[in-house]
Amino acid sequence: MAEKFTLEEFFNLLKKYNVEELEGVRIEGDLEIEIEPGAAVDPNTINALLALTQYVNLIQEFGNFLYHANMALTYLQRLSQAFGIQLPVAAPQVQVPEVKPTVEVPKIKLPEKLKEAKFEPYKVEYPGKIEEVTLGATRSEGGTREITITVGGERSLAFYTFDAEMPHMPVIAIDVFDRRPMLAKAVREHYEDVLDDPAEWARKAVREFGADLVTLHLISTDPLLEDRPASEAAKTVEEVLQAVKVPLIIGGSGNKEKDPEVLEKAAEVAEGERVMLASATLDMDWERIGNAAKKYGHVVLSWTQMDINNQKTLNRYLLKRVGIPRDSLIMDPTTAALGYGLDYAFTNMERIRISGLRGDQDLNFPISSGTTNAWGAREAWMKDSPIEEDTPWGPRELRGPIWEIVTGLTLALAGVDIFMMMHPGAVAVLKEIMNTLAGKIAEKADENAWISMEG
Amino acid sequence: MKVKSPLEIYRYLPQTNCGECGYDTCMSFAAQIIERTVKPTDCPPLVKEAEKNPKVKKKLEELIEITSPEVKEVIIGKGDNAVKIGGEDVLHRHELTFFNPTALFYDVWDTLDDKEIDERCSKVVEYRKFYVGEFLTLDGIAVRCTSNDPKRFREVVKRVAGYGKPMILVSLNPECMRAALEEVAEERPLIYAATEDNWKEFLELALEFKVPVVVRSKDLNKLKSLAVTFKEAGVEDIVLDPVTEPIGEGLRGTFERVIQLRRTAILGEDKDVAYPIMVTPIAAWALEADDVSKAYWETVIASLFIVKYGDVMILHCLEPYAIMPIVTLRYNIYTDPRTPVQVEPGLREINNPSPDDPVFITTNFALTYYTVESDLTSGNIKGWLLVLDTEGLGVEVSVAGGQFTAAKVKDLIKETKIEEKVNHRYLIIPGLAARLQGAIEDETGWKVLVGPMDSGRIKGWLEQNWPPKEK
Incomplete structure (x- = not known):
């Protein structure tokens, strides 16, 4: 303590230990630290200065012990360890590294390696199962179909194959009408040659457009149109049954008074073929339609207007009052087009499906969708937007099919098992995406190419 | 959010029924928090008291914590044009509603000439489709670095920033990304993407420039590992990209990964994967096919993940026939099912x-x-x-x-x-x-x-x- 330790001597000492001048930092006689104007001051520098403050304290002690240089070094090291500060003293060999790194603490502390983590997918299991329903009957089963189609059987949400196996793929029926219907141009052009011949129409739908089954709509029976008698319409049913070997769905005209009679007659001529009668609704004689299905061994489509409770009610009527077997009922909870109530249709179907999977015995039936309704959206058929401020809509022949595809795909995700569609392109694309989701398409493609592709 | 009953929230409230929030009682305010129509900070006395009293402040923070959405909300861009993604609470819209519509970003790339870039940007900015009393629009522009030249990327990013839309910067090269961020970090772009190979540099960029970042991996263990690493290093705004494979078994796998991520975040309460999900339908454009087929397939992928949990997307096709179904579906799926969409008679x-x-x-x-x-x-x-x-x-x-x-x-x-x-x-x-x-x-x-x-x-x-x- 007797010897006076000057600042000059201190710097000399630092030099001796190869300590360079601290950039931008001056140590005053009273050992206060100031930052020179213009020196970079960021939070890291401040941290570094905090470390320096400790350093300064040490320097004071250092001074006191200078006359015992070796002791001093030991002391510094001890302190350095105690404070956990990097000091210009690395080893007892009196080797002092630069002070500079002390100031330039790395800006951001980065971990050396990725932290290990294990992703544990949350498992979902439902207690219920959707009923399996078979359409069509082969000769040995009392019909004349060459193929039958089974839908339903799900134990998970649609295409959640990681939860449960998907026993049956959703299928696509193409609509056929027994008279010229109003059709969008983009649809009509594919059927121009068969519009007046339902049997040919059905054949084309199956052979050329890959329909899994065919829906024959007997709209000519509508009293507001030709008012064709039920017995006449039944002849068309026979023709179409002759023309194609896939299962059939038979629809009326939507006339509440006449449909029960029409569907009853159709059921009679199609006896044993296990067609689906479309449809029984709450506001028509569902009992008569249900009884026709039961009597002639068909499936009945239970159609309600986007109301889960009505769907429950009608299903119960058909099951309990009519006595429709559980393997002979399919539901149509109503399809609204993209942009025209698709949100309601989607949520209604999704709720119905989840209720069924959770064990609601009134709702665990396959779902059918009149996806052709998508063509009712003006975006699908109108030449261009009637709204002046709109960005022009683009060619309608490209708008229509994608409108039908997106409507169908959305409802596929809600759980639809049977799609009734019209545009062959839409049918093909929807099939492709459903096969993809079901894991039936092995292909893979480069998933990184888009990042750097020029175009 | 963690709480399901207004009662659990009520105990955090002043219980004075002062009505300052616009609701008659604290209980009905609590019910609105459950419905996510209001936030805890919409209670003026609670906020005022929290400023003075540290104990109340702690209570408020707790309340915010227990009422925050299951999935982290991330903001891309700033000011009026900023877009929020994530913030979801449910797996099915009928359980409550979906909140932040899938953000749609359309791409430009830096090997285009400036005129072509301007054309594409203008299309994104100007697109509008009238629907239910409003105009549907697109959210932002994704700038892809195809030159691999930091200088060019920076230049193009600056140009695109001039359109005032939120941006996603796409490059796996940290040098290019740094150059771009030096130009536009202020605009709070989303950076795409940190991978197993470049994560360190991207982590540094995310921290240094304080921008939201996408972490990308097909392997969900790795993806989670990236997210955890970034979170622990101090990155708050993370987006998960489980990698969109455009076809076949790859696309099926993508579907599975997206659903597993969201379901595990919400039902499995795994906070480490409770981030918005990125989907890239643009991947369809790397397939061999004609343009209409690629546009259709891109639209199909986009639709699939608008219905199933995609929070932000990068798309390519600016043809209105492809955009229109996407913006319409997005509106439909994200419409609040609790309020019937009706007008005054x-x-x-x-x-x-x-x-x-x-x-x-x-x-x-x-x-x-x-x-x-x-x-x-x-x-x-x-x-x-x-x-x-x-x-x-x-x-x-x-x-x-x-x-x-x-x-x-x-x-x-x-x-x-x-x-x-x-x-x-x-x-x-x-x-x-x-x-x-x-x-x-x-x-x-x-x-x-x-x-x-x-x-x-x-x-x-x-x-x-x-x-x-x-x-």
Whole structure:
């Protein structure tokens, strides 16, 4: 303590230990630290200065012990360890590294390696199962179909194959009408040659457009149109049954008074073929339609207007009052087009499906969708937007099919098992995406190419 | 959010029923928090008290914590144009609602010349489609670095920033990304993407420039590992990209990964994967096919993940036939199912009608109403539009369901005093309500004309049918 330790001597000492001048930092006689104007001051520098403050304290002690240089070094090291500060003293060999790194603490502390983590997918299991329903009957089963189609059987949400196996793929029926219907141009052009011949129409739908089954709509029976008698319409049913070997769905005209009679007659001529009668609704004689299905061994489509409770009610009527077997009922909870109530249709179907999977015995039936309704959206058929401020809509022949595809795909995700569609392109694309989701398409493609592709 | 009952929230509130929040009682305010229509900070006394009292402050923070959404909300961009992604609480929209619509980013790339870049940017900025009383638009621009040249990327990013839209910067090269960030970090772009190979550099960039970052991996263990590492290093705004494979088994795998991530975040309460999910339908454009097929497939992938948990997307095709179904589906899926989309019933005067002009009637279902209203307005048709309260149902459904009846039409005619405003007694009803023609005539004494099935055809219909021939 007797010897006076000057600042000059201190710097000399630092030099001796190869300590360079601290950039931008001056140590005053009273050992206060100031930052020179213009020196970079960021939070890291401040941290570094905090470390320096400790350093300064040490320097004071250092001074006191200078006359015992070796002791001093030991002391510094001890302190350095105690404070956990990097000091210009690395080893007892009196080797002092630069002070500079002390100031330039790395800006951001980065971990050396990725932290290990294990992703544990949350498992979902439902207690219920959707009923399996078979359409069509082969000769040995009392019909004349060459193929039958089974839908339903799900134990998970649609295409959640990681939860449960998907026993049956959703299928696509193409609509056929027994008279010229109003059709969008983009649809009509594919059927121009068969519009007046339902049997040919059905054949084309199956052979050329890959329909899994065919829906024959007997709209000519509508009293507001030709008012064709039920017995006449039944002849068309026979023709179409002759023309194609896939299962059939038979629809009326939507006339509440006449449909029960029409569907009853159709059921009679199609006896044993296990067609689906479309449809029984709450506001028509569902009992008569249900009884026709039961009597002639068909499936009945239970159609309600986007109301889960009505769907429950009608299903119960058909099951309990009519006595429709559980393997002979399919539901149509109503399809609204993209942009025209698709949100309601989607949520209604999704709720119905989840209720069924959770064990609601009134709702665990396959779902059918009149996806052709998508063509009712003006975006699908109108030449261009009637709204002046709109960005022009683009060619309608490209708008229509994608409108039908997106409507169908959305409802596929809600759980639809049977799609009734019209545009062959839409049918093909929807099939492709459903096969993809079901894991039936092995292909893979480069998933990184888009990042750097020029175009 | 963790809490399910208003009671659990109520105990955090002042319980004074002061009404300052706009609700009569603290309990109804609590119920609104559950519904996510208000936030805890919308209670003025609670916020005021928290400023003074550290104990209350802690309580407020706890309340915010337990009422925060299951999935982290991330903001891309800044100011009025910023877009929020994530923030979801449920797996199915009927369980509550989905909150932040999938953000749609369309791409430009830096090997395009400036003119082409401007063209694409303008298309993104200008796109609009009228729907239910508003215009649907696109959210932002994704700039891809295809030059691998930091200088060029920086230049293009600067150019694109001039359009004022939120941006995603796409490059796996940290040097290019740094150059771009030095230019536009202020705009808070989302950076794409940190991978197993470049994560260190990207982590540094995310921290240094304080921007949201996408972490990308097909392997969900690795993806989670990236997210955890970034979170622990201090990155808050993380987006998960489980990698969009464009076809076949790859796409099926993508579907599985996206669903597993979201389901595990919400039902499995795994906070480490509770981030917004990125999907890149643009991957379809690397396939070998014609442009229409690629555009269709891109639209299919986009639709799939608008329904299933995609929070932000990068897309390529700017053709309106591809954009329109995507923006419409997004609107539909993200519409709040709790509030029926309806408008006020009553009488609307279209284009300053005179007493000689036609009287139309439609429903108060928002979609029907706005479609009819905009067709009349933009078709320069003068007329009187009666809006019937059908409880928010469309024409077809309400006619079938008994919400659109002759008796209700009569009441509406009376309430709106339309008989004092026109000097004729002709009512034009929607084509889909044709069956009510007789009943309405009997009930009201008006002559009923059946209009077209689609209001887009009213103009042509009027040319044939108005003024009515028989008086």
